[in-house]
Amino acid sequence: MQRIHHPRKEQIHLAGVLDSLSDPTRLEIVLRLDTLGEATCAEFLDACSKTNLTYHLRRLREAGVTRVSPVGTQRFISLRRKDLDTRFPGLLEMIIGFARDAASADT
Structure with a gap:
């Protein structure tokens, strides 16, 4: 099975995180x-x-926003919340909050 690369916590950069979250599909x-x-x-x-x-x-994975964990034939995806909060305290929650507010306003 191919090894899945994830950046180390220190390699997660603000510009990469923001760029990855600027796309509506990735934000969803x-x-x-x-x-x-x-x-x-x-x-x-x-x-x-x-x-x-x-x-x-x-x-999302290469920017350090998500982690992919292979289990058997499946891959489970999760947010790297702890790493992101360590690097950029409150950023992920703020972006998620604004995105949810915008989605509510659109409906």
Whole structure:
């Protein structure tokens, strides 16, 4: 099985995190992970095509926003909340809060 690369906590940079969260599809993935805690790729197939989903999940992982844990044939995705809060205290919660407020205002 191929090893999944995750940046070390010290390698997570603000510009990369903000860039990864600037895309609406990736932000929706983060909002769902905030609600679910952990999910498989199948949880997000309604957000975009499988090819695009792979791309978006990779961008989030490479930016240090998510962690992918292989379990058997499945891969579980979760937010790296602790690492992000250590590097940028309150940033993730603030972005999630603003995104939820914006989604509520749109409906």
